[in-house]
Amino acid sequence: MTRMAWGAGLATIDSAGNTLDTWYRWLGWGEYGSDPGADGAGGDSVHWDTIESKLGMRDHRDEVRNVTIRPVRISVDVDAAPASPEDAYLRLHLLSHRLAPPHSLNMDGTFGALNNVAWTNLGPVAVSALDDVRLKVKLDGGVLSVHGLDKFPRMTDYVVPTGVRIADADRVRLGAHLAEGTTVMHEGFCNFNAGTLGTSMVEGRISAGVVVGNGSDVGGGASIQGTLSGGGTETISIGERCLLGANAGIGISLGDDCVVEAGLYITAATPILTPDGVVKARDISGVSGVLFIRDGQTGQVIARPRDKSWGELNSELHSNQ
Numbered sequence: 001m002t003r004m005a006w007g008a009g010l011a012t013i014d015s016a017g018n019t020l021d022t023w024y025r026w027l028g029w030g031e032y033g034s035d036p037g038a039d040g041a042g043g044d045s046v047h048w049d050t051i052e053s054k055l056g057m058r059d060h061r062d063e064v065r066n067v068t069i070r071p072v073r074i075s076v077d078v079d080a081a082p083a084s085p086e087d088a089y090l091r092l093h094l095l096s097h098r099l100a101p102p103h104s105l106n107m108d109g110t111f112g113a114l115n116n117v118a119w120t121n122l123g124p125v126a127v128s129a130l131d132d133v134r135l136k137v138k139l140d141g142g143v144l145s146v147h148g149l150d151k152f153p154r155m156t157d158y159v160v161p162t163g164v165r166i167a168d169a170d171r172v173r174l175g176a177h178l179a180e181g182t183t184v185m186h187e188g189f190c191n192f193n194a195g196t197l198g199t200s201m202v203e204g205r206i207s208a209g210v211v212v213g214n215g216s217d218v219g220g221g222a223s224i225q226g227t228l229s230g231g232g233t234e235t236i237s238i239g240e241r242c243l244l245g246a247n248a249g250i251g252i253s254l255g256d257d258c259v260v261e262a263g264l265y266i267t268a269a270t271p272i273l274t275p276d277g278v279v280k281a282r283d284i285s286g287v288s289g290v291l292f293i294r295d296g297q298t299g300q301v302i303a304r305p306r307d308k309s310w311g312e313l314n315s316e317l318h319s320n321q
Contacts (some may be wrong), residue, residue, distance in 0.1 A: 002176050004101075006032035006052050006075045007090040013068040014126035019085035020117045021124045022072055023091045023158050026051050031075040046244040065125050081108040088113040092152075092175035092192060096159035102177050102211050105237060107193050121145040126151070135266070152192060176206075187220060194226065204244065211237045219246035219262065239288060252281045255288030257306060264294050268300065273302045 009024035020250050026046065033048050038218075060069040074086055078100070082088040088110050095101040118125040125133050127149060137144040147154070147170065154167040163180030166172055172184055175192025182191060188202035194224065195206060195302030198214020206212060207226025218224070224242045225236055239255045245262030252268055260266065268282040284290070284303060291304045 001027075003078050004088060005029055005078050006034075006087075006094065008032065008055055008073045009071075010055075010069045011072045011086055011138060011294050012065075012124050013070050014129065016126070018126065018280040020067065020115060020126060020266050021158075022086045022089035024090060025055075026073075027090060027093055027097065028099070029187075032073050050135055051169055062123075064140075065122060065133055067124075067126070068130050069172075078105045081106050082110055089174075091158060095175045095177045095195075095228060096155050096161065098161060098177060098179070100111075101197070102193050102195055102209070107195075108145060110192070111151060113224065116149060116151050117153070119147045119153055119157075121147070137160075149174055168258045170201075185220075188218070198240070203246075207234055207236075209233070209268045211251075213238055213240035213242065213256070215240050216242040218244045218246075219248060221247040222223055223265075225249070225251040243291060252285035255290070255308055255316050257288050259292065261293040262289075264292060264301065266292060270301055273300050275305070 002148070003186060007027040009022060009026065009218040011022040012020040014020055035061065057070045057071060062069060069319070072086055074090060075085045076083070076090055078091065083090060091105045091107060094105065095102065116127060118127050118130050122137070122144065130146070134144045136153065152173040152175065154169050155172045155174045156166060158174050161178055161180070164178045165183040167186040167188070168182065171189045172178070173190065173192045176190040176245030177195035178184070178190065179196045179198050181202070182196045183201050184265045185201070185203045188204060190202065190206045190207040194208050194210045196212045196296035200212050200215070201217040206217040207224055209226045212218065218237050224238070224244070235252045236251065237260065241256055242254050242258045244250065244260050245264065247263045248260045250260060251264035252266060254260070266281050266287070268280065270281040271278050272281050272284060274284065287308045291306045293302050294302065295302060
């Protein structure tokens with residue numbers, strides 16, 4: 001059965017006809033115009049004629065950036081690979097608006113569908129036009145600030161989900177899925193098609209494709225290998241009520257109620273001493289109730305069963321109200 005999603009918004013088109021970005025003010029499931037009403041991106045209910053009247057049909061020119069702002073209305077099959085930048089941006093919006101969880105949409109070829117863009121304080125600019133735009137701005141007495149050169153913009157320039165805290169907006173890409181109750185601290189990072197499913201304190205790196213369960217925390221400087229890191233297809237996930245210690249890292253999944261000692265990095269091939277003998281870490285990937293530590297004298301990585309969940313962080317730290 002085909003799954004369709006729709007979006008209506010504005011695309012930025014450069015002088016060569018390339019789509020630099022697309023912002024969807026309205027989006028949802030189904031096909032555009034197929035039902036009497038529609039759900040707006042912020043949860044507000046609107047009618048198709050309201051969208052049409054607000055969006056209009058006319059292009060708008062931005063002479064400073066040398067771009068065209070073009071109204072977009074699109075319906076896409078989310079089980080097929082993205083067919084255009086506008087298509088890819090709709091999927092990224094669906095994820096960040098929490099209308100779709102990570103790994104529920106076909107994101108194959110997303111990098112190839114998007115164009116590399118100069119993200120500035122004035123909006124997206126074609127990289128090749130950057131110096132000309134800077135000259136126009138300076139001659140008018142202004143300053144052009146370039147936040148980054150990338151295919152993905154920061155999420156908060158397009159989507160601001162409810163009930164979250166993000167200390168540094170540059171650290172969260174559009175397409176991140178941050179559940180209500182999530183806090184991303186200054187050194188935390190969350191990539192696209194990845195994120196949290198509940199209350200989490202993120203002070204480390206959530207790579208592309210990684211999913212972190214409710215009540216789990218990613219310690220300062222910690223890292224989780226994503227599907228893009230080694231070119232693999234396995235989805236790395238962290239279950240519920242887990243702690244990935246500061247400067248730790250994992251290349252395997254954790255089940256529920258697991259702890260990885262601070263500074264301990266576990267890859268799929270790491271030898272692990274278990275009550276049943278030494279195994280490769282991949283052999284216990286996803287097992288629940290495990291404490292991973294390193295023997296201070298031998299250096300051996302040990303997996304021990306846990307009798308109870310770890311002493312979780314003060315609830316006040318998790319409050320985003």
